[in-house]
Amino acid sequence: MSPPSLGFKLGKTEAYIVDLLREKGYVHLTLFDPEIKDPASLARLAKLSEEMGTDGFMVGGSTVYFREMMDEAIKAIKSVSSLPVIIFPSNITSVSPYADAIFYMSLLNSLEWWFILGAQIHASFLVKEYGLEPIPMGYVVFKGETSVAAVGRAFPLPESKPAIVASYALAAQLLGMRLIYLEAGSGADSPIPPQLIRIVRKAVDIPIIVGGGIRSGEDAAEIIRAGADIIVTGTLVEQAPERLAGLVKSARMAARERPPAITRYTGQMT
Ligand code: 1GP
DSSP, rough: OOOOOOOOOOHHHHHHHHHHHHHOOOOOOOEEEEETTTTHHHHHHHHHHHTOOOEEEEEOOOTTTHHHHHHHHHHHHHOOSSOOOEEESGGGGOOOSSSEEEEEEEEETSSSSSSIIEEEEHHHHHHHHOOOOEEEEEEBOOOSHHHHHTTTBBBOOOOOHHHHHHHHHHHHHHHHEEEEEEEOOOOOOSSSOOOHHHHHHHHHHHEEEEEEEOOSSHHHHHHHHOOOSSSEEEEEHHHHHGGGHHHHHHHHHHHHSSOOOSSTHHHHHH
């Protein structure tokens, strides 16, 4: 069956992600926080991550307050890799002209208008001026003891209430967002539980991104089997980059064993 027409043309980075989802059933993104590693280390880790099978990079951090840090980090990654670099913004200071794309995201469970819509309004003309490809995304945060929850004034969603979480994800889809990101927070003790991902999978047909606390191949495989399309790891590459190859391999095998998860772009039903 041919994929349904979307009624609009995807940008280059989003089309690359969708093509990978069609071809191999999942995508792995490596997150770099410019506050944690200097540009030279980032370049080294980016090269290594590409060799180990990552599909692209996200750059951002909850407490990156200086645009220059974003610029230098993105330039360093781009100097060694041609994989796409996507801004993972925490505020308007994250908007750098050197990236390929930006997750144009709304922190749906923030208690503050600024993180839901305010920063997006303030950054809109900047994104246009820089020619960044916006990828509209809903973002929900779990677990209180993380930087993202504190900085984003998030009211963390309860992992034990999947129906509530699914209603946030479905609202994101109905509002026209093309991705939903379930975030445990960088450095979280454990990843988002698979049973929660399964319920969200049933509710939406946009791709699901899962990140935070994913450290092992088994974590990654479980998350993929539960229905995630895109997995993000950050801390693993900062602390034990040699383990990335194994994680990517497990994710690839898990994706091969399951039916294609997304329906919106592939036209296949879960
Ligand atoms: C955080 O989901 C990402 O925004 C990655 O988390 O650093 O725990 O891999 P980790």
